[in-house]
Ligand code: NAD
């Protein structure tokens with residue numbers, strides 16, 4: 001298939017491009033490089049041994065999109081492009097709605113214009129808000145606690161309306177839990193700008209001596225050790241889930257939502273311990289107050305994805321930490 005990957009030089013997008021190319025798909029990457037670097041394209045090509053086409057454009061650039069849809073016989077779109085920092089979204093809501101929601105609408109309009117009606121959308125477990133129970137199933141109530149989450153929810157709702165109005169759309173809403181890890185080659189991984197918001201990139205920078213200590217947000221949650229628990233999933237498993245989703249959509253019309261998670265959860269302190277084991281260094285940490293908006297425990301029921309996509313996460317916590325560390329060392333040594 002010819003697949004357009006928006007946000008394809010980003011963290012999850014780049015791993016998915018590798019997976020798509022290995023499965024024999026032709027990939028066209030679109031990214032405005034607001035949160036990634038062009039050199040990722042060469043690294044994707046190095047891993048896969050195949051050429052990828054790259055366009056540095058934004059998803060709201062109608063002219064740029066027209067050029068791609070006219071030039072290549074795009075058959076499906078995997079839509080990763082978007083801003084994802086929860087804190088920034090609280091401070092700059094309009095930027096998030098404009099980039100994520102308005103940008104997505106323009107992309108979907110262009111898809112409709114060129115009759116490309118197969119879409120995989122990067123949603124998030126954040127659309128479940130603060131769930132009443134865990135594990136989380138796809139039919140749980142949806143809500144948002146910040147503009148980033150609301151942008152995901154709005155896009156999901158727009159897509160549900162589109163599927164209702166035109167049943168020839170084939171749409172998958174993939175709700176990721178906590179993506180971590182990096183490609184086992186060590187050539188691509190998460191490359192945060194500035195101070196990392198997420199746990200694993202922060203731990204990796206502490207291990208590498210770039211930050212003094214980790215602040216553990218909260219020690220009084222009702223969990224095994226008082227720290228927050230999440231469903232960490234290896235990005236390579238996540239990437240494989242997208243390829244399986246394209247296979248599924250090839251055979252069915254309509255709109256579907258799937259949790260992509262492992263069904264397991266780990267505390268912050270368990271993650272610290274696992275990372276220490278992977279890198280052979282100690283990770284200094286200090287307890288700090290709870291981070292506003294955080295919930296105690298979040299993990300998926302991945303049963304629907306297993307049943308309908310034939311997909312399940314395979315990689316262990318040790319592999320996640322080992323691969324993050326390998327990538328951290330590569331990125332440092334190569335000034336990435
Ligand atoms: P990322 O920032 O690494 O990748 C997103 C890419 O989109 C970046 O390369 C960025 O330059 C690009 N981009 C942003 N706005 C754009 C625009 N208007 N036009 C073109 N390109 C644009 O993030 P990621 O972690 O790879 O996340 C990918 C998607 O998955 C995002 O939509 C994110 O919201 C979603 N998601 C991520 C997580 C996570 O924890 N990483 C969890 C759930 C959902």
Ligand code: WQD
Nearest residue numbers: 086124126197198199202215216217228229230268291294
């Ligand atoms: C994990 C745990 C923190 C950093 C976020 C978004 C969510 C989704 C995934 C996109 C929590 C603790 C963290 C630190 C810490 N993204 N922590 N010290 O909050 O589950 O989810 O990323 O859709 O929308 O909200 O992930 O990695 O930030 O935090 O103690 O320096 O680590 O409190 O318990 P989170 P995270």
